[in-house]
Amino acid sequence: MTIDPELLAILVCPLTRSRLRLEGEYLVGEVGGLRYPIRDGIPVLLVDEARLPEGIASLDEFKQKYRDQIPP
Numbered sequence: 001m002t003i004d005p006e007l008l009a010i011l012v013c014p015l016t017r018s019r020l021r022l023e024g025e026y027l028v029g030e031v032g033g034l035r036y037p038i039r040d041g042i043p044v045l046l047v048d049e050a051r052l053p054e055g056i057a058s059l060d061e062f063k064q065k066y067r068d069q070i071p072p
Contacts, residue, residue, distance in 0.1 A: 003027070003043065015047050015063075017071050026051070032066045 003011075003022055011020045013029035013036075020027040020043075026035040027043050033053035037044050047059065056062045063070060 003038070011043060011045065014045050015050075016066060016069055018069075031069045032062060034062070 008020065008022060008027075011027065012018060013020060013031065013034055015034065016029055016031040018029045018031035020029055020036070022028075023035070025038050027038065027045070028035050034047070035051040035053070036046075037049060037051075052059065052062055056065065
């Protein structure tokens with residue numbers, strides 16, 4: 001899977017506003033590691049569609065853990 005480097009340079013995690021990096025078929029947030037799927041070449045940057053990092057059971061738990069790094 002490839003994403004245009006210019007597009008990747010401007011995409012950010014919609015929750016943490018951190019940069020995203022390409023890992024296989026996912027864009028992964030630098031802060032927290034939320035994994036956003038890429039479907040048919042299109043990044044799906046919806047928080048509800050993101051996979052949580054290991055050790056995090058829910059989106060509420062993620063938000064609590066990274067509350068200091070999530071912009072208001």
